Amino acid sequence: MTTPFTLTCEQIATRLDEFTVVDVRSPGEYAGGHLPGAHNVPLDRLDEAVQALASAAARGPLLLVCASGARSAKGRARLADLGVEAADLEGGTGAWTAAGHPVERPAGARTPWPMDRQVRLVAGSLVAAGFVAGLAWRPAHWLSGAIGAGLVFSGVTNTCGMAAVLARLPHNRPAEGTVPFRETLARLAIG
Secondary structure (H helix, E strand, O other): OOOOOEEOHHHHHHHHHHOEEEEOOOHHHHHOOEOOOOEEOOHHHHHHHHHHHHHHHHHOOEEEEOOOOHHHHHHHHHHHHOOOOOEEEOOHHHHHHHOOOOOEOOOOOOOOOOHHHHHHHHHHHHHHHHHHHHHHOHHHHHHHHHHHHHHHHHHHHOOOHHHHHHOOOHHHOOOOOOOOHHHHHHHHHHO
């Protein structure tokens, strides 16, 4: 079966159980709420998971999900480059919850801010700090310029180096008692 590349919430809501759902957000974001039955394979670890994902795709269609659809579209393209067919959810978990569909959250899981909000906070703080510091020491304005240039690059390329760095911080890592990455891969591989 050939699956369209991007699917809407309406297209999958009644047939979610037909898909192996893979959430490509950071473990912290995943813990904050994910589609029912979703497995967490962060975008930066897709290459490590390609064999398990190929096994899952051989059994049925894969559906990649993130917060807004941008990271899952990148993941779908990366998997296609590696020979694994997948679809992604248009609008991500944001669209899913806005349409009134349920999400799962581990009991007692901490819920970090969404990654785009974390990036806005850090980028804005650095720009403001560069501006204020530049009042006392003029070269500090370069910090604001560098962050602005990084944001422009991020918008043009649809990538975000700051998000990749923030995803590695402890509050974006899995909490104790969550399913370890290797166990997730084993579950994907065997079904």
